[in-house]
Amino acid sequence: MCVTSGDAYVTHSRVQFCWWAALVAIVAFLSACAHERVDPAYLALVEQQAELPPTGELGPGDRFLLRVYGEEGLSGEFTVGADGTINFPHIGRFRAEGLTCTDVEVELTLGLGQHVLKDPNVQCTIMEYNSKRIFIFGEVREPGTFPYKNNISIIEAFALAGGFSERASTNNTKLTRVVDGVEIQVRVPLQEIVEGRQRNLRLLPGDIIFVPESAY
Known part of the structure; x- marks a missing residue:
């Protein structure tokens, strides 16, 4: 408490402590809110993925x-x-x-x-x-082009690429996908997915994933 029991007098040091505690709580709250901010386009893709048609059709080289x-x-x-x-x-x-x-x-x-x-x-x-590929570039240990696997998730894809480098800005990962003939870019909250706080995403053939370098 900021005021001792039975004493209405609050010392200068105790006031400073109270303000500091309040400031820390506010900063922590704002940081948590910012951390939870997720690209609405990503949430839309996750919600729609159950309705996606099968992608397991065979092609040359499979x-x-x-x-x-x-x-x-x-x-x-x-x-x-x-x-x-x-x-x-x-x-x-x-x-x-x-x-x-x-x-x-x-x-x-x-x-x-x-x-x-x-x-x-x-x-x-x-x-x-072999007729379908996914592409993973940027701050991963083994960037490149990989054969598509039916129903592969974005987390499984990063396992194929050897995981992230130490410089990776995971929550700023970009997914490029063609939807109805239009190319879109979506920010993927990979850290939240790894921590189980966001749902995993099923990849589609032709998806391009880029992990940028952290600014720190």
């Missing part, structure tokens, strides 16, 4: 693993060719570009069921998207 249970000779890795097709035993060449892994499973299940197997069980697993 690698995936196909397993036909009980049929080792039909299982293995495949890469979508430059013409957008793969060549599968007993089925021949068919267009995989634009299909998802689930679509490929359906196509092969139908094809194998008609020509080879009575009740085929096909599983498709993406190994690497």
Whole structure:
């Protein structure tokens, strides 16, 4: 308390202490408010991401693993060719570009069921998207271009880039994305995301992330 019990007299030093305590509290409050300030565009992207369409369509250069249970000779890795097709035993060449892994499973299940197997069980697993990329530059340990992974988050992307450098200004990270044909830039509150105080963001193919250098 600023006034001692039973004494209306407040010393000069005690008054100074009270003013100093009040000032510290005000500064702390204002700093906290500033720290919590988040780009509304980022919040909008987070809210909209549940409505985004799937981004797992295959393209040239993408690698995936196909397993036909009980049929080792039909299982293995495949890469979508430059013409957008793969060549599968007993089925021949068919267009995989634009299909998802689930679509490929359906196509092969139908094809194998008609020509080879009575009740085929096909599983498709993406190994690497080479037709889709994300770009991470600035104050990270390993900047560069990385293959897109389905549903990859911005935190996972920074793990691919080796994490931040010591000079990184994490809360001033910029995300550049094309939305409906228009390029937008959004400030990403990465420190708050790491601390669990803001929601993570799902990246899309073609996203560009730049981490600036801290002014301090």
